[in-house]
Amino acid sequence: MSKPDRIYPKWRKSIPVRVELDILRRAEQQIESCEHCTPDEAEIPFDYVLDTLTGCDPETTDYVLPKSGFCPRCREPLRTGFWRWYDSEDDGRKLFLLPGTLVTLKK
Numbered sequence: 001m002s003k004p005d006r007i008y009p010k011w012r013k014s015i016p017v018r019v020e021l022d023i024l025r026r027a028e029q030q031i032e033s034c035e036h037c038t039p040d041e042a043e044i045p046f047d048y049v050l051d052t053l054t055g056c057d058p059e060t061t062d063y064v065l066p067k068s069g070f071c072p073r074c075r076e077p078l079r080t081g082f083w084r085w086y087d088s089e090d091d092g093r094k095l096f097l098l099p100g101t102l103v104t105l106k107k
Helices: 003-007 021-029 046-054
Strands: 015-018 031-034 061-064 082-088 092-098 102-105
Touching: 021 031, 021 046, 031 046, 046 061, 046 102
Parallel strands: 015 061
Antiparallel strands: 031 102, 082 092
């Protein structure tokens, strides 16, 4: 194993999964609020809700939504998250992370 392999983990290819509108609506129905309207309570990533409904592997799935989902309480858009490694000749390997919206689920 070379030194770069120890420093930078291998990139796993992600699988884009198109979420049908009915699945998106079912996900919205499970949500009580989001990080915009209840920042101290929201701690579950929106992707987790989609993972449970689709049965997809959370480590390799990137969700493609047909349109934005919305928080039922404040109507803010719900964002899915993703991360990517990218290589730069000047800076080496870097990680780009876009976290998904955190939500609170209904009891």
